[in-house]
Amino acid sequence: MGIARRLGALLYSARVEKLSDRAHAAHRIEALRREIDHHNYRYYVLDDPEISDLEYDRLFRELKDLEERFPECQDPNSPTQRVGAEPVEGFGKVRHLAPMLSLGNAFDAEELRSFHRRISSLIGDAAVEYVTEFKIDGLAVALTYDQGRLTRGATRGNGQVGEDVTSNLRTIRAIPLRMQTDDPPRLIEVRGEAFLPISAFERLNEERTAGGENPFANPRNAAAGTVRQLDPRITASRAMSFFAYAIGYLESGPTISSQYEALNQLQKWGFPATRNFELHEDIESVVSFCRRWQDGRASLDYEIDGIVVKVNRFDQQQELGAVSREPRWAIAYKFPSQTATTRLLQIGINIGRTGTLNPYAILEPVDVGGVTIRNATLHNEDDIRRKDIREGDIVIVKRAGEVIPQVVGPVVERRTGRELPFSYPGHCPECGAPVVREEGGAMAYCSNRQCPAQRLESLKHFVSRGAMDVRGLGPQTLEKLVEMGLIGNAADLFALSRDQILSLPGFKDTSADNLLRSLEESRGRSFDRVLFALGIRHVGESVAKLLSGHFQSLDRLRAASEDEIAEVPGIGPEIAGSVVGFFKVEENRVLVERLREAGLRFEMEQPAEGGPMSLKGLSFVVTGTLPTLSRQAAKQFIEDHGGIVRSGVSTNTDYVVAGENPGSKLDRARELGVAILTENELRRLSGED
Numbered sequence: 001m002g003i004a005r006r007l008g009a010l011l012y013s014a015r016v017e018k019l020s021d022r023a024h025a026a027h028r029i030e031a032l033r034r035e036i037d038h039h040n041y042r043y044y045v046l047d048d049p050e051i052s053d054l055e056y057d058r059l060f061r062e063l064k065d066l067e068e069r070f071p072e073c074q075d076p077n078s079p080t081q082r083v084g085a086e087p088v089e090g091f092g093k094v095r096h097l098a099p100m101l102s103l104g105n106a107f108d109a110e111e112l113r114s115f116h117r118r119i120s121s122l123i124g125d126a127a128v129e130y131v132t133e134f135k136i137d138g139l140a141v142a143l144t145y146d147q148g149r150l151t152r153g154a155t156r157g158n159g160q161v162g163e164d165v166t167s168n169l170r171t172i173r174a175i176p177l178r179m180q181t182d183d184p185p186r187l188i189e190v191r192g193e194a195f196l197p198i199s200a201f202e203r204l205n206e207e208r209t210a211g212g213e214n215p216f217a218n219p220r221n222a223a224a225g226t227v228r229q230l231d232p233r234i235t236a237s238r239a240m241s242f243f244a245y246a247i248g249y250l251e252s253g254p255t256i257s258s259q260y261e262a263l264n265q266l267q268k269w270g271f272p273a274t275r276n277f278e279l280h281e282d283i284e285s286v287v288s289f290c291r292r293w294q295d296g297r298a299s300l301d302y303e304i305d306g307i308v309v310k311v312n313r314f315d316q317q318q319e320l321g322a323v324s325r326e327p328r329w330a331i332a333y334k335f336p337s338q339t340a341t342t343r344l345l346q347i348g349i350n351i352g353r354t355g356t357l358n359p360y361a362i363l364e365p366v367d368v369g370g371v372t373i374r375n376a377t378l379h380n381e382d383d384i385r386r387k388d389i390r391e392g393d394i395v396i397v398k399r400a401g402e403v404i405p406q407v408v409g410p411v412v413e414r415r416t417g418r419e420l421p422f423s424y425p426g427h428c429p430e431c432g433a434p435v436v437r438e439e440g441g442a443m444a445y446c447s448n449r450q451c452p453a454q455r456l457e458s459l460k461h462f463v464s465r466g467a468m469d470v471r472g473l474g475p476q477t478l479e480k481l482v483e484m485g486l487i488g489n490a491a492d493l494f495a496l497s498r499d500q501i502l503s504l505p506g507f508k509d510t511s512a513d514n515l516l517r518s519l520e521e522s523r524g525r526s527f528d529r530v531l532f533a534l535g536i537r538h539v540g541e542s543v544a545k546l547l548s549g550h551f552q553s554l555d556r557l558r559a560a561s562e563d564e565i566a567e568v569p570g571i572g573p574e575i576a577g578s579v580v581g582f583f584k585v586e587e588n589r590v591l592v593e594r595l596r597e598a599g600l601r602f603e604m605e606q607p608a609e610g611g612p613m614s615l616k617g618l619s620f621v622v623t624g625t626l627p628t629l630s631r632q633a634a635k636q637f638i639e640d641h642g643g644i645v646r647s648g649v650s651t652n653t654d655y656v657v658a659g660e661n662p663g664s665k666l667d668r669a670r671e672l673g674v675a676i677l678t679e680n681e682l683r684r685l686s687g688e689d
């Protein structure tokens with residue numbers, strides 16, 4: 001342990017000692033809760049965090065420790081209580097304080113204009129303003145706050161009565177457990193959309209397919225499935241988020257007379273309102289907002305399927321009223337969907353690294369929204385059967401956001417009778433071993449643990465970019481190595497001799513040396529990446545980070561029980577079961593030991609003194625394109641060295657790191673006299689030239 005760390009630990013325990021007095025502890029606990037709530041607000045509402053994830057975790061851990069030492073200070077609304085309660089048998093029913101309405105649709109600019117004409121004719125001469133908001137594709141929920149505290153969360157249900165999903169919604173960090181005000185309304189119902197960001201959705205599906213589970217068809221289904229989970233710990237593990245879009249009910253609160261005010265007030269109270277909402281004075285401005293985001297939505301990390309247009313003033317909304325559960329004062333402008341029809345030539349099967357049979361459609365190439373699509377996922381056999389997809393069918397394919405294209409279904413009217421229904425082979429197409437299906441599971445597996453396709457996939461995963469990142473070791477070389485019997489598993493890679501590499505077709509002195517160097521380099525990868533590289537079912541990149549951060553070493557992780565693992569924030573019982581299962585298999589234990597002997601890291605590195613924390617206490621803003629670091633990598637670099645990255649330049653900013661095409665942040669830095677660095681200067685400052 002480095003001196004700085006040891007000192008930190010000493011100071012920390014000294015502080016806790018002093019706090020052994022309950023009153024002091026209660027005080028500190030409350031201060032920590034407020035501070036954490038504040039940072040949640042900066043992160044989710046303002047999208048402008050003030051501290052690094054690391055510092056956040058440190059506050060969180062301090063609070064958790066104190067609450068454990070002083071159980072009488074526990075509070076169900078403490079930020080530590082989001083990890084997920086015990087599973088429930090079913091959901092109770094909840095009557096909404098006011099009905100949750102649905103929306104009519106507009107499909108083009110003309111329909112928006114006629115919506116406006118209808119409104120103008122109904123309310124006479126008064127001017128009408130509109131608010132435009134993203135129509136997020138998730139799940140509508142209603143949150144009740146009694147005296148500023150979250151007491152209930154419900155799904156929309158049929159609009160009158162929904163399901164009580166409070167324990168699940170409480171695990172979503174973007175949903176405040178307490179409103180950020182000393183003077184909360186007596187009772188308020190906040191409405192909004194719970195959703196799964198696209199990145200989290202893709203990660204979840206990766207983990208599911210690797211674990212032999214059915215992937216979700218789209219983020220909306222994933223969000224709905226997650227909120228309606230009977231086990232809140234699973235909800236807690238899935239990085240759901242939330243945007244608020246309305247106040248459904250308000251008792252003894254401030255007077256709010258328009259939607260625009262409501263959204264601003266919600267933000268002040270600590271709710272993340274739907275991003276980029278705007279106020280418009282006329283319908284043409286609304287039309288151009290809709291057009292702008294039709295193209296702009298690709299840059300968002302969540303799916304929006306349109307824009308909701310609302311009359312701004314509440315008195316006008318009231319005057320307009322509703323017909324058949326749809327308000328006259330709002331409409332959803334729906335983006336044209338990105339679909340096309342094409343012929344499905346054949347259904348192919350990939351073997352995943354855990355042995356799953358993954359079917360995919362080989363399509364006659366077709367353009368969908370400017371992208372040529374040749375393949376699309378088919379999920380699994382049940383899905384193919386349910387949709388009755390046959391080889392030779394004309395099918396509808398759909399691209400949603402940045403998600404992998406999907407086959408929606410066949411156009412049955414265009415069948416000729418020559419289409420072939422599909423069924424899974426009884427034997428693995430790669431190794432011929434029998435195919436098995438887990439009871440109740442949707443996926444089929446190759447039963448042969450030695451299946452070469454499976455081995456190859458796990459080797460590909462092992463050397464891949466996010467894992468061990470062994471440069472110059474592509475799929476073809478791996479395939480050759482396996483074929484020639486030179487390697488059977490990942491540990492064999494590190495035992496390869498120069499001569500063995502030279503025996504591969506196409507390898508010469510230089511390329512062999514390069515490969516040996518890459519392998520050598522990869523031995524230094526951090527423990528979390530090694531853990532990810534092992535390819536444990538459900539342990540994707542982010543889960544590996546959580547586990548390695550918590551347990552710090554493989555030995556500690558291996559010694560942990562299923563319950564202990566499941567208690568880590570962000571980890572659910574499924575993952576815990578899979579980790580424990582992995583270490584029960586003798587072959588895996590041998591592999592791990594051989595990798596350890598090969599010099600791979602099975603422990604987190606402790607930050608050394610001086611160097612790595614050299615940017616401690618400094619705040620940075622990054623703008624423009626840097627020569628070698630991506631935006632994310634620059635942020636990581638600064639945080640790894642103890643610095644803080646913020647999104648906006650202020651007088652508190654110490655440095656602005658600027659690259660090409662820097663934009664207004666650089667101007668602002670100059671205005672405020674903030675020091676400006678190039679990437680190289682940043683490296684020098686960090687002591688890592």
Ligand code: IVH
Pocket residue numbers: 100101102103133134135136137138139140141156192193245246274308327330332
């Ligand atoms: S307002 C009377 N605003 O769209 C207005 N809804 O069909 C009712 N949705 O189930 C809803 N984003 O879940 C509103 N910014 C937004 C929305 C939004 C998504 C969903 C909502 C509802 C459906 C309406």
